[in-house]
Amino acid sequence: MHDASRARPCARLHAIVTSNSRPPFVALGAFYFFYFAVIGGFMPYWGLYLQSLGFNAEAIGELMAVVMATRIIAPNFWGYIADSTGQRLRLVRIGAFMICIGWLGVFVAREFWPLAAVLLAYGFFQNAILAQFEAVTMAHLGPQRERYSQVRVWGSLGFIVTGTGLGLAFDYYDVAMLPLALLACAVATWLASLFVPDIATPTRHEADSNVWQLLKQTPVWSFFLAHFLLQLSHAPYYTFYSIFLEEHGYSRTHIGWLWGVGVLAEVAMFIVMHKFLPWVGEQRLMLISLLLAALRWVLIGQFVDSVVVIWLAQLLHAASFATFHAAAMTRIYRYFGDGNQGQGQAIYSMLWGTGVALGSWWVGMLWASDSGPWIFTAAAGLCLLAFLILHYGAWRNGPSALPRTLAPTISA
Secondary structure, X not given: OHHHHHHHHHHHHHHHHOOOOOOOHHHHXXXXXXHHHHHHHHHHHHHHHHHHOOOOHHHHHHHHHHHHHHHHHHHHHHHHHHHHHOOHHHHHXXXXXXXXXXXXXXXXXXXXXXXXXXXXXXXXXXXXXXXXXXXXXXXXXXXXXXXXXXXXXXXXXXXXXXXXHHHHHOOOOOHHHHHHHHHHHHHHHHHHHHOOOOOOOOOOOHHHOOHHHHHOOHHHHHHHHHHHHHHHHHHHHHHHHHHHHHHOOOOHHHHHHHHHHHHHHHHHHHHHHHXXXXXXXHHHHHHHHHHHHHHHHHHHHHOOOOHHHHHHHHHOHHXXXXXXXXXXXXXXXXXXXXXXXXXXXXXXXXHHHHHHHHHHHHHHHHOOOOOHHHHHHHHHHHHHHHHHHHHHHHHHOOHHHOOOOOHHHOOO
């Protein structure tokens, strides 16, 4: 009797914490913060770390491509399991723990193939858990899904902390400390996942399980193809931006601040996105993002020696990533509904990884000391092509082209 009376308040507290009317913003934000803190250290400085180990540009591109290529398989594999079982948060916790275990191999791997194997294992879990956590976040937000950007902004802040902090550190300390810093952030990510309240997420329903039929619809495939091309255009930035700047005389502290200001712009956009999204609409926001992304790559490629222009170009990260991503998350939820969120997020993540992996491999093959300007300009061309494809998808078919149960999900 006494134990039952003690259990009831705990049950009531758990009900309050997990209620959709009061999403656990702190717990969700903490996970995003540490997850993207790992990426904030990895993306700007992993190329420099590999360079310090003696790898050339081709090998650096290939090793970066290994990590990105795991997004081709891992998200779909995990998405299928998550949609079938509904155990998304449990899979996130397992994956976050395995990231910590897998990352230990970096401390002993120094040759190409052992390091590639470690990065393959790391990427398999790192690139799989985000898609499922996005679905968990949407489930917690419930009818307040327009507030997604206010949760996701903490990931951007985590990126800034490591992106700028490590840049300052590497001007005084050896870049060899990078793996240890990333391990600490990975452990914090796993710990943060333990504090996120579990929530029931729908499993796949027979009525809406035919994802391939949905992907055949012109508005859907054009959206995903535009997303793929946008990520392909980001490959030179993710893989060689820091190296490109260092070749043109920028210090590592300066490089860290440039990465940081880009994410600060992203933060600002995420904060106000819940107001812009209903007003402007998903389609228009994504089209604007693609045009501004093209402008950004031209500025980086052609005006790298102008400090003012490079800083202005970094502010456009708010468009090339934040605006498109926030609008895309809303569109994916509408396209795939509750029962297929895992697969919808997995396809989005898979195309992200495919684009960056192919781009990293391509850029690594072509990179030379004087090739940066035209490679970034070519990336701008990919964004313009994505703009035309996305616009075509909206022009060619409207909501009536989708299955009746999903028709209301298309937004112009």
